[in-house]
Amino acid sequence: MLEQFRVNLDEAIFAQGEDLKRTAAGVFEKMGVPAEDALLAADVLVLADLRGVDSHGVSNMLRSYVTGYQSGSINPRPDWKVVRETPSTANIDCDRGLGVILAPKGMDIAIQKAKQVGVGMVTMGNARHLGMASYHAMLALEHDMIGVCMTSCPPSVVPTFGAEPRLGTNPIAFAVPSGNEAPFVFDAATSSVAGNKIGIARRLGAKLEPGWLVDADGTPIMEEIDAPDSYTLLPLGSTRELGSHKGYGLSCMVDILGGVLTGYGYGAVPGRPNFGHYVAAYSVDAFSDAGEFKTTMDEWLQMMKSTKPAPGHDRVLVAGQAEAEVEEVRRADGIPLHPEVVQWLRDTCSELDVACLI
Amino acid sequence: MLEQFRVNLDEAIFAQGEDLKRTAAGVFEKMGVPAEDALLAADVLVLADLRGVDSHGVSNMLRSYVTGYQSGSINPRPDWKVVRETPSTANIDCDRGLGVILAPKGMDIAIQKAKQVGVGMVTMGNARHLGMASYHAMLALEHDMIGVCMTSCPPSVVPTFGAEPRLGTNPIAFAVPSGNEAPFVFDAATSSVAGNKIGIARRLGAKLEPGWLVDADGTPIMEEIDAPDSYTLLPLGSTRELGSHKGYGLSCMVDILGGVLTGYGYGAVPGRPNFGHYVAAYSVDAFSDAGEFKTTMDEWLQMMKSTKPAPGHDRVLVAGQAEAEVEEVRRADGIPLHPEVVQWLRDTCSELDVACLI
Numbered sequence: 132m133l134e135q136f137r138v139n140l141d142e143a144i145f146a147q148g149e150d151l152k153r154t155a156a157g158v159f160e161k162m163g164v165p166a167e168d169a170l171l172a173a174d175v176l177v178l179a180d181l182r183g184v185d186s187h188g189v190s191n192m193l194r195s196y197v198t199g200y201q202s203g204s205i206n207p208r209p210d211w212k213v214v215r216e217t218p219s220t221a222n223i224d225c226d227r228g229l230g231v232i233l234a235p236k237g238m239d240i241a242i243q244k245a246k247q248v249g250v251g252m253v254t255m256g257n258a259r260h261l262g263m264a265s266y267h268a269m270l271a272l273e274h275d276m277i278g279v280c281m282t283s284c285p286p287s288v289v290p291t292f293g294a295e296p297r298l299g300t301n302p303i304a305f306a307v308p309s310g311n312e313a314p315f316v317f318d319a320a321t322s323s324v325a326g327n328k329i330g331i332a333r334r335l336g337a338k339l340e341p342g343w344l345v346d347a348d349g350t351p352i353m354e355e356i357d358a359p360d361s362y363t364l365l366p367l368g369s370t371r372e373l374g375s376h377k378g379y380g381l382s383c384m385v386d387i388l389g390g391v392l393t394g395y396g397y398g399a400v401p402g403r404p405n406f407g408h409y410v411a412a413y414s415v416d417a418f419s420d421a422g423e424f425k426t427t428m429d430e431w432l433q434m435m436k437s438t439k440p441a442p443g444h445d446r447v448l449v450a451g452q453a454e455a456e457v458e459e460v461r462r463a464d465g466i467p468l469h470p471e472v473v474q475w476l477r478d479t480c481s482e483l484d485v486a487c488l489i
Numbered sequence: 490m491l492e493q494f495r496v497n498l499d500e501a502i503f504a505q506g507e508d509l510k511r512t513a514a515g516v517f518e519k520m521g522v523p524a525e526d527a528l529l530a531a532d533v534l535v536l537a538d539l540r541g542v543d544s545h546g547v548s549n550m551l552r553s554y555v556t557g558y559q560s561g562s563i564n565p566r567p568d569w570k571v572v573r574e575t576p577s578t579a580n581i582d583c584d585r586g587l588g589v590i591l592a593p594k595g596m597d598i599a600i601q602k603a604k605q606v607g608v609g610m611v612t613m614g615n616a617r618h619l620g621m622a623s624y625h626a627m628l629a630l631e632h633d634m635i636g637v638c639m640t641s642c643p644p645s646v647v648p649t650f651g652a653e654p655r656l657g658t659n660p661i662a663f664a665v666p667s668g669n670e671a672p673f674v675f676d677a678a679t680s681s682v683a684g685n686k687i688g689i690a691r692r693l694g695a696k697l698e699p700g701w702l703v704d705a706d707g708t709p710i711m712e713e714i715d716a717p718d719s720y721t722l723l724p725l726g727s728t729r730e731l732g733s734h735k736g737y738g739l740s741c742m743v744d745i746l747g748g749v750l751t752g753y754g755y756g757a758v759p760g761r762p763n764f765g766h767y768v769a770a771y772s773v774d775a776f777s778d779a780g781e782f783k784t785t786m787d788e789w790l791q792m793m794k795s796t797k798p799a800p801g802h803d804r805v806l807v808a809g810q811a812e813a814e815v816e817e818v819r820r821a822d823g824i825p826l827h828p829e830v831v832q833w834l835r836d837t838c839s840e841l842d843v844a845c846l847i
Contacts, residue, residue: 215775215776215777217606217607217772217775218576218577218605218606218607219576219577219606219607219608219775220607220608220771220772220775220776222776222777247576248575248576248577248606249575249576249577249578249610250577250578250608250610252607252608252771254776254777277745277746277750289796289799290793290796290805290807291805291806292798292799292802292804292805292806293796293797293798293799293805294796294797294798294799294800295796295797297792297793297796303739305738305742305745307742307745315741315745317738317739317741317742319732319734319735319738320735321735323726323731323732324732340730340731341730341731342730342731342732345799348799348800349797349798349799349800350799350800350801367725367726367732367735367736368681368725368726368731368732368736369731369732372698372699372700373681373698373699373700373726373727373731374677374681374682374700374725374726374727374736376677376806376808377677377678377679377725377736378725378726378732378735379808380663380675380677380808381661381675381739383673383675383793383807383808384663384665384675386789387635387663387665387673387786387789388635391782391785391786391789392635392771392773392776392777392782393776393777394776394777394778394781394782394785396785397785397789399792413578413610413750414575414578415750417573417575417577417578418573418578418580418612418750418751418752419573419580419612419750419751419752420752423752424749424750424752427749427752427754427755428745428749431744431745431749431755434655434757435648435655435741438647438648438651438652438653438655439651439652439653439707440650440651440652440707441647441650441651441652441703441706441707441708442652442706442707442708443708444650446650447648447649447650447651448649448650448734449648449741450734450737450738450741
């Protein structure tokens with residue numbers, strides 16, 4: 132995440148992760164979510180806050196989940212079920228349940244299957260928002276498995292040369308176990324920037340970079356601009372010359388795996404008010420020795436981090452490293468929250484009669 | 490592929506696909522490759538030529554394979570074997586065999602496993618060049634399966650902020666079955682441009698786009714330049730602001746799945762003269778009804794292609810569409826070859842005593 136998208140630390144109010152989690156869990160419970168699921172949902176949101184993925188934490192997402200539960204669009208007690216299954220696969224009807232809560236359950240199924248036959252792959256249709264995709268992918272790590280998670284979102288991104296949004300920001304997350312090094316954890320939208328960052332930029336008054344949005348007629352905006360109220364994003368690569376057909380194609384793949392393959396529609400199905408998810412676990416031992424793999428991953432991670440930097444840069448980062456560093460700081464010092472977010476949280480807790488620990 | 494990277498049709502010599510295939514197969518046989526494998530290798534190269542993927546066809550690749558066989562770096566009769574296996578996975582030691590020939594065999598194993606348990610996933614270490622990744626992914630289509638193929642290549646791409654290459658161009662290919670529409674076939678390097686295109690640009694005297702290469706010190710070159718003799722590429726996204734950390738992260742993932750996971754090293758292992766491959770097949774029926782899936786894919790493909798275009802563009806394309814269109818033309822009119830390529834092919838055939846049909 133670019134620095135300009137972080138809350139200004141001088142005006143921030145700091146919350147301990149545990150306090151924020153218990154507070155958020157209280158809000159989920161008041162939405163009708165069972166206690167255990169409420170705690171899980173809060174854990175997913177707060178881990179995003181702890182890792183500096185502010186776009187997917189309590190501050191940026193809880194509000195929209197509350198709105199979704201209150202409007203009846205999200206089902207707090209979904210009767211989710213596996214509708215098709217093979218030794219290595221399952222497809223789940225999520226009954227309008229929040230992906231934040233159901234993707235970990237799908238990932239558990241994938242992990243159990245990977246233990247049995249090497250790979251587990253689970254599609255999840257008729258769902259709601261996923262939260263931070265890497266949370267679910269990382270569940271595979273402690274089993275010496277590679278975790279994968281993708282989600283097909285409602286349209287906000289144009290295809291290359293297109294003037295209308297046809298794809299969601301459709302993120303892809305991978306988590307890979309390591310030995311002593313922080314694990315490789317990749318989590319990124321296939322658009323050139325995650326949609327949530329536009330809202331954060333608006334709140335913080337930050338400028339948007341060139342290559343993120345299109346004009347009303349679909350032309351890529353290649354200069355710096357203020358964050359508009361409504362927007363349509365460009366795929367990763369921004370323009371055809373820079374490779375936007377690749378970001379567009381990867382986004383399509385996510386829409387197919389997390390959408391079409393579930394049998395519950397894809398991002399641009401008119402009126403589809405849902406998200407489709409895809410989670411997978413690959414057992415390392417099904418390919419090669421897990422111990423040797425983790426040793427090689429450490430060597431690989433060190434190699435990548437020790438790359439000589441280009442002028443103007445102190446160091447080369449590898450996916451998951453910045454997040455692990457922020458997590459260490461925020462677990463000690465707390466999570467910096469924007470005063471407006473804290474005010475909303477306090478008001479909401481007071482309204483819902485939830486103990487606010489913030 | 491951008492138009493400036495196509496051979497000028499006025500000076501091109503046209504070859505029928507079947508003639509080019511038989512000629513190339515003859516060259517492979519003279520390298521010591523068994524007849525059946527030689528025909529397979531020629532089929533992979535010529536399909537690239539037919540689909541307009543000139544960077545991976547006879548014209549751009551056969552020469553380097555001949556050099557590899559002649560120097561002893563590629564083994565024409567590899568004793569390849571499965572070294573680890575589960576119901577859904579296998580890992581293969583390729584014994585320095587050409588990926589062009591062995592990846593279809595790996596894909597066959599993946600397809601058989603997907604028939605049994607839903608998903609098949611095969612890693613292939615100690616291999617040589619893959620050829621066009623989508624060839625292997627497309628083998629899944631006739632089985633109503635989604636095909637995936639990736640390859641970990643020797644380093645030519647910098648990490649974001651890096652001044653040294655640490656990753657290969659590490660392509661990702663996906664092929665998805667459809668009904669009446671041409672299948673979705675995505676195949677792209679995770680660098681902002683495929684390395685082979687630089688060589689083609691040099692041969693054709695075409696300019697390179699901004700955002701493709703770095704300067705000697707690792708700074709992204711953001712203006713148009715002539716194709717240099719040696720070069721280091723940028724990851725997809727080109728700069729941090731445009732999202733190059735995403736292209737970099739995806740490239741890492743390919744290096745892990747096609748490299749580290751095989752147990753035979755990764756792209757940047759000093760002196761590793763090899764490539765590692767990853768192929769997978771997902772049975773559509775393991776998730777939802779294959780017939781319904783293909784109907785929905787047709788609808789999805791039509792939706793994407795009918796997107797209103799932005800000013801200056803006639804239409805929106807979907808991955809695999811341009812290639813299918815070129816294939817139709819080239820199957821009828823022949824494959825346009827650069828005169829220099831034809832001269833090399835004729836000289837080589839004469840030297841090796843191969844019947845040249847071009």
